[in-house]
Structures are given as C-alpha cells and as structure tokens.
Amino acid sequence: xxxxxxxxxxxxxxxxxxxxxxxxxxxxxxxxxxxxxxxxxxxxxxxxxxxxxxxxxxxxxxxxxxxxxxxxxxxxxxxxxxxxxxxxxxxxxxxxxxxxxxxxxxxxxxxxxxxxxxxxxxxxxxxxxxxxxxxxxxxxxxxxxxxxxxxxxxxxxxxxxxxxxxxxxxxxxxxxxxxxxxxxxxxxxxxxxxxxxxxxxxxxxxxxxxxxxxxxxxxxxxxxxxxxxxxxxxxxxxxxxxxxx
Amino acid sequence: xxxxxxxxxxxxxxxxxxxxxxxxxxxxxxxxxxxxxxxxxxxxxxxxxxxxxxxxxxxxxxxxxxxxxxxxxxxxxxxxxxxxxxxxxxxxxxxxxxxxxxxxxxxxxxxxxxxxxxxxxxxxxxxxxxxxxxxxxxxxxxxxxxxxxxxxxxxxxxxxxxxxxxxxxxxxxxxxxxxxxxxxxxxxxxxxxxxxxxxxxxxxxxxxxxxxxxxxxxxxxxxxxxxxxxxxxxxxxxxxxxxxxxxxxxxxxxxxxxxxxxxxxxxxxxxxxxxxxxxxxxxxxxxxxxxxxxxxxxxxxxxxxxxxxxxxxxxxxxxxxxxxxxxxxxxxxxxxxxxxxxxxxxxxxxxxxxxxxxxxxxxxxxxxxxxxxxxxxxxxxxxxxxxxxxxxxxxxxxxxxxxxxxxxxxxxxxxxxxxxxxxxxxxxxxxxxxxxxxxxxxxxxxx
Numbered sequence: 001x002x003x004x005x006x007x008x009x010x011x012x013x014x015x016x017x018x019x020x021x022x023x024x025x026x027x028x029x030x031x032x033x034x035x036x037x038x039x040x041x042x043x044x045x046x047x048x049x050x051x052x053x054x055x056x057x058x059x060x061x062x063x064x065x066x067x068x069x070x071x072x073x074x075x076x077x078x079x080x081x082x083x084x085x086x087x088x089x090x091x092x093x094x095x096x097x098x099x100x101x102x103x104x105x106x107x108x109x110x111x112x113x114x115x116x117x118x119x120x121x122x123x124x125x126x127x128x129x130x131x132x133x134x135x136x137x138x139x140x141x142x143x144x145x146x147x148x149x150x151x152x153x154x155x156x157x158x159x160x161x162x163x164x165x166x167x168x169x170x171x172x173x174x175x176x177x178x179x180x181x182x183x184x185x186x187x188x189x190x191x192x193x194x195x196x197x198x199x200x201x202x203x204x205x206x207x208x209x210x211x212x213x214x215x216x217x218x219x220x221x222x223x224x225x226x227x228x229x230x231x232x233x234x235x236x237x238x239x240x241x242x243x244x245x
Numbered sequence: 246x247x248x249x250x251x252x253x254x255x256x257x258x259x260x261x262x263x264x265x266x267x268x269x270x271x272x273x274x275x276x277x278x279x280x281x282x283x284x285x286x287x288x289x290x291x292x293x294x295x296x297x298x299x300x301x302x303x304x305x306x307x308x309x310x311x312x313x314x315x316x317x318x319x320x321x322x323x324x325x326x327x328x329x330x331x332x333x334x335x336x337x338x339x340x341x342x343x344x345x346x347x348x349x350x351x352x353x354x355x356x357x358x359x360x361x362x363x364x365x366x367x368x369x370x371x372x373x374x375x376x377x378x379x380x381x382x383x384x385x386x387x388x389x390x391x392x393x394x395x396x397x398x399x400x401x402x403x404x405x406x407x408x409x410x411x412x413x414x415x416x417x418x419x420x421x422x423x424x425x426x427x428x429x430x431x432x433x434x435x436x437x438x439x440x441x442x443x444x445x446x447x448x449x450x451x452x453x454x455x456x457x458x459x460x461x462x463x464x465x466x467x468x469x470x471x472x473x474x475x476x477x478x479x480x481x482x483x484x485x486x487x488x489x490x491x492x493x494x495x496x497x498x499x500x501x502x503x504x505x506x507x508x509x510x511x512x513x514x515x516x517x518x519x520x521x522x523x524x525x526x527x528x529x530x531x532x533x534x535x536x537x538x539x540x541x542x543x544x545x546x547x548x549x550x551x552x553x554x555x556x557x558x559x560x561x562x563x564x565x566x567x568x569x570x571x572x573x574x575x576x577x578x579x580x581x582x583x584x585x586x587x588x589x590x591x592x593x594x595x596x597x598x599x600x601x602x603x604x605x606x607x608x609x610x611x612x613x614x615x616x617x618x619x620x621x622x623x624x625x626x627x628x629x630x631x632x633x634x635x636x637x638x639x640x641x642x643x644x645x646x647x648x649x650x651x652x653x654x655x656x657x658x659x660x661x662x663x664x665x666x667x668x669x670x671x672x673x674x675x676x677x678x679x680x681x682x683x684x685x686x687x688x689x690x691x692x
Contacts, residue, residue, distance in 0.1 A: 011271070013305065037272060037273065041308045045309050048309040048310075048311075048333055049332075187268070187270045190249055190268050191247035191249035192247065
C-alpha cells in the first residue's frame with residue numbers, strides 16, 4: 001500500500017501528529033510547507049518511526065500561481081496521491097489584523113491560498129474517483145467575534161468552500177471532511193490565558209484519521225465543541241453584539 | 246514565542262518552583278532567548294536540575310533524524326524519549342547501549358546527566374556510547390562535539406547538567422540484540438557481607454547486575470538484598486511462548502497522592518519482607534521482557550505520588566571500592582536509625598570513571614535511597630549521609646540531588662575547577678543556569 005497522504009502546512013504540531021497518525025496506518029506521506037529544515041526533520045522522523053516513504057516539498061501559500069505546478073510535482077514524486085489534509089493556518093496578531101493590510105495576510109493564507117491548493121487537489125481526486133480531503137477549519141469560523149474576526153471570517157469561508165467541495169465530489173466518491181478544532185495544545189495557544197479543555201495534538205491526529213472511517217462530514221474535535229458552538233450560535237445577534245468575546 | 250508560567254518540580258516533587266517556560270516546536274527555536282535559561286526534557290531528574298527562572302521544554306523537539314539499522318547508529322533531537330527510541334529499534338534488533346531505570350527520559354537528559362545503567366561495570370556510562378552531540382551555545386551558534394572533536398566541551402557537557410548549552414542533537418551507537426527478553430537470575434543475600442560477596446563473585450557476574458536492598462533490615466540482617474543479574478536473551482533460547490511479539494501493557498497510574506501515613510516503617514517493612522522472600526526465592530533463571538527487567542517502575546505512571554504530596558529526595562551516592570562496604574554499612578545504619586521508610590533502595594557495582602568532568606560514576610558501589618520529604622529533619626539526615634560519603638571519598642549524583650551544599654560538592658567533584666574553566670569559555674555570562682547550578686555555585690550568574 002502506498003496511498004500517499006499529503007499534508008499541506010506540515011510543520012505545525014497538529015499537522016505533524018496527523019501525519020504520524022496516517023503513517024501509523026501505513027500511508028506514505030508527502031509534507032508541504034515553507035520551512036525546509038523542519039520538513040526534512042519531520043519527514044525523517046516519520047520514515048524512521050513508521051517505516052513508510054516520506055518526501056517533502058516547499059509550498060509557499062501566498063504564491064497562488066505556484067500551486068498547480070507544486071501539486072503536479074508532488075503527485076509525480078510520489079507516483080499518486082490518495083488524500084490531502086489541509087492543515088495550514090495563520091492566526092498572527094489578531095489585534096493588528098484589524099488593520100486590513102495585516103488582516104489581508106490572514107485571509108490570504110487561511111482562505112484564498114487554501115481554496116487555491118484545494119481546487120487543484122479536488123480536480124485530481126475527482127478524476128481518480130477515490131480518495132479524500134480533510135480540511136482543518138476552526139470553531140472560530142462558526143461565529144464572528146471582535147477578538148479574532150479576520151481569522152474567523154477566513155475559516156468560515158474555508159468551511160463553506162469545503163462544504164461546496166463535498167457536494168461536488170460526492171458523485172466521484174471522494175470524501176471531504178471539515179474538521180473544527182477547539183483549543184489544542186500547540187505553539188499557537190501555548191501560554192494563552194483562558195484556555196480550557198485543551199486537546200493534545202496526538203488526540204487530534206488520531207481522531208482525524210478515525211473520522212475517515214466514520215460517516216460524519218463535519219467533525220468538531222473534541223466532540224463537545226459541537227455543543228459549545230451550538231450554544232454560541234444560538235445567542236441572538238442583538239445580545240451577542242453586546243458581549244465582550 | 247509565548248511564555249507560560251507554571252509550577253515545576255523534578256521527579257522527587259521537591260522542591261517546587263514557579264518557572265517561566267517556553268516550549269519550542271522547531272529546531273531553530275531551540276535557542277537561548279532569555280538572559281538566563283535551562284533546558285528540561287522529561288523532568289525525570291529528581292531535584293532542581295531542570296528548574297530555573299526560564300525553562301526551555303524540549304519535549305516537542307523530538308524527531309529521530311537518522312537510523313542506520315545495519316550499522317546500529319541513531320541520530321535524534323534531544324527531546325526524544327528512550328521509550329520512543331526503543332519502540333523503533335527493538336523490533337529491528339537493536340537496544341540502547343546504556344539505559345537508566347526509566348525509559349521515560351529524554352535523550353538530552355541522558356547526556357546531560359551522563360546516566361549509567363545496570364551494565365556500568367562493563368560498558369561505562371551513556372556518554373561513552375555517544376558518537377557526537379550538537380550543542381547550542383549561549384550565542385546560539387551550534388557546535389558539534391565528541392570525544393575527538395571539541396573534546397573539552399564534550400567532557401564538560403556530558404554530566405554537565407545542561408549548563409554548557411542546549412543539547413540539540415545526539416548521535417548514538419546502539420547494541421545488537423536478537424530478542425526483546427532478558428535472561429534474569431536472582432540471588433538472595435541475607436546481609437550486606439553476602440551482598441558484597443555476590444557482587445564480587447565473578448562466576449555470578451553478568452552483563453547487567455543490580456541489587457534491591459531492604460534498608461529497614463537491621464542488626465544481623467542489615468543490607469540483606471536480592472541481586473538481579475541478566476543478559477539479553479538470544480532468540481534461539483526463548484521458549485516458544487515468548488517467540489510472538491509482545492504488546493507492551495499500558496502503564497497503570499497512581500491516580501492520587503498517597504497519604505503520608507500509608508508509607509510508614511511498619512508497612513514498608515512488611516512490603517520489604519514480602520518482596521525479599523518472593524524475589525529471593527526465584528533461584529532459577531527466567532526470562533523477563535526488557536520493559537519488566539529494566540523499567541519495573543515504568544509500569545506505574547506517577548509512582549512518585551507514593552511518597553505523598555510533599556515529595557521525596559533520592560539520595561544516590563557512589564563510594565570507591567576500598568571503603569564501600571564500611572560506607573554502605575554506615576549509610577544503612579544511619580538510615581535505619583532515622584526510621585524513615587525508604588521504599589526503594591538499590592545497590593550496584595560501578596566500573597571505571599570516564600573523562601566526564603562532572604560525570605557521576607566511579608569505580609565502586611552506588612547506593613540509591615528514596616527518603617520521603619516529611620519534615621526538615623530530612624535535610625539534617627542527608628547532611629549526615631554526606632559526611633559518611635565524604636569520609637570515604639565518594640560523591641552524590643547531581644541528577645538525583647536537591648540538597649547538596651556547594652562545599653560538599655567541590656570535594657566530591659575534584660574536577661569542578663576544570664569544568665568551570667570550560668564553562669567560562671563557552672558561557673562567560675552564565676546564560677545557562679538552573680536552580681541546581683545556583684545552589685551549588687556552578688558558574689551561574691550572580692545577582
């Protein structure tokens with residue numbers, strides 16, 4: 001079995017744990033990211049721990065024009081591509097991102113670049129009539145809040161984009177899963193005040209792989225975030241707009 | 246990078262300090278960013294070696310980078326644990342050349358403490374199997390050091406408790422095995438004289454040896470023990486029942502702090518009596534999975550909670566062979582007289598010392614005792630133990646230590662002046678400092 005899984009945005013803790021969970025199932029792994037040193041280290045580690053083939057390539061999210069050739073090359077390198085996990089995300093400084101010149105970068109990476117690379121993956125998988133796409137979105141995309149709405153808006157856009165892809169690729173037998181993590185213990189959240197019920201990256205990785213064997217299309221991780229967000233979405237807007245969130 | 250302030254302690258849970266912590270995930274972020282810092286792997290040193298005003302948690306910089314399954318060498322980032330390494334190498338016929346009593350330690354920690362195992366009398370300490378280290382210095386330059394390249398820095402770094410820089414990568418020579426089992430032989434000894442006789446009996450010697458000591462036994466039974474020797478079993482010797490791959494049992498957990506009253510001289514005495522008769526009666530050799538032989542306590546996560554909330558100090562010393570019997574007798578008498586129940590006491594013969602300037606092992610006998618931290622009397626007791634150790638030319642193991650004085654330290658580690666010279670060369674400003682280095686006045690920056 002090769003059944004290569006490509007991880008886009010492969011150097012984050014969640015991405016690494018997800019790659020590990022797929023490698024543990026015997027999948028070969030292709031890592032896409034911008035930090036060559038980190039990609040090489042993670043690729044070597046996965047190959048040693050799980051005895052699978054691993055390769056990596058430099059992927060520059062903002063360089064939208066490069067995505068097509070990048071994906072084609074990755075497929076050529078591995079011989080095939082069975083699935084794609086879109087794990088890239090950029091939170092940045094959400095206070096600074098209120099200024100659009102900064103916020104634009106957040107929207108570019110989290111939405112525009114994500115849509116771009118996913119479009120190439122989708123066409124390939126649609127033609128193969130098999131495989132999967134897992135998009136890591138965020139609970140922050142479920143409702144706009146003053147503390148992180150540029151990020152939230154981009155992730156909301158990503159969630160809708162994935163929903164559309166799911167509808168389009170259903171006929172071709174390609175699974176599309178939207179993952180919405182709550183708080184995860186990563187570099188992004190380390191030392192952040194007010195966190196609760198924080199999940200480990202390993203938990204995320206294992207649950208993402210497990211989601212492919214289950215039927216749900218939209219997966220909140222851990223599961224209770226579905227209900228937390230349900231409550232948050234139920235708050236009427238006239239009330240919500242007054243809250244300091 | 247974000248900082249989290251949190252209470253930290255070593256495995257002994259004494260002392261506890263609020264430390265600022267960083268947790269890099271990328272190798273390039275494993276660097277000195279604060280005026281003063283210390284790296285921390287799995288926090289399995291017992292005292293204050295991995296505490297300080299800024300602690301760099303290396304647990305996520307834990308990638309294995311190269312494994313040559315033909316030559317038996319491994320290169321990995323220092324944050325990886327021995328458990329993770331064993332999971333990879335044992336199924337491919339390799340084992341660690343030296344392993345401490347827990348596999349839940351980081352590779353970097355093994356280098357920083359220059360750990361030893363049950364085979365020290367044959368194979369020396371961890372550093373003697375290290376091919377090279379990549380060390381991240383105070384100016385954040387990276388330097389490779391080994392016994393042949395930057396050797397001064399190498400021998401100051403192994404056993405140097407993280408104070409020469411951040412250990413970034415380690416490459417290691419492995420040993421070849423043909424099964425995951427150890428062939429074990431137990432020998433009961435009724436007292437300390439018999440215990441030493443067993444250790445000195447070449448006919449009983451094996452690749453690995455260690456003795457569990459009942460340190461509440463007194464009088465004629467003082468120092469009674471069970472010597473446990475062993476060697477890696479070859480696959481052909483294994484009974485067929487052991488040929489199938491084993492699934493390692495998940496660890497049981499100690500879910501809460503045991504109330505202090507539970508471990509008292511009586512209960513520990515009863516346990517020791519039971520353990521001595523059970524283990525001492527295993528007179529025929531048997532096969533033990535490597536996890537059971539090398540890491541018996543790894544089966545219970547958080548076993549340190551056995552000693553209650555106030556924690557414990559582990560007192561581990563080594564005494565040169567000539568005075569070892571007298572010193573161990575005196576130490577056991579002193580401990581027994583204090584009526585402090587030590588659950589775990591271990592005696593082991595060590596081999597020749599290596600060139601590591603602060604490396605612990607030397608030719609002689611090492612005794613390790615857990616002492617529950619119930620009251621200030623513990624400090625008085627360890628001072629008395631120090632006097633015995635010093636009188637016999639011995640030393641205390643820094644990886645276990647939380648209480649040693651700088652005066653005693655300097656006598657115990659006669660090469661500390663050479664170490665301080667290397668420290669001054671690579672870290673003149675004292676950017677790498679821990680609570681241990683401040684306590685022992687080990688070249689740390691003075692306020």
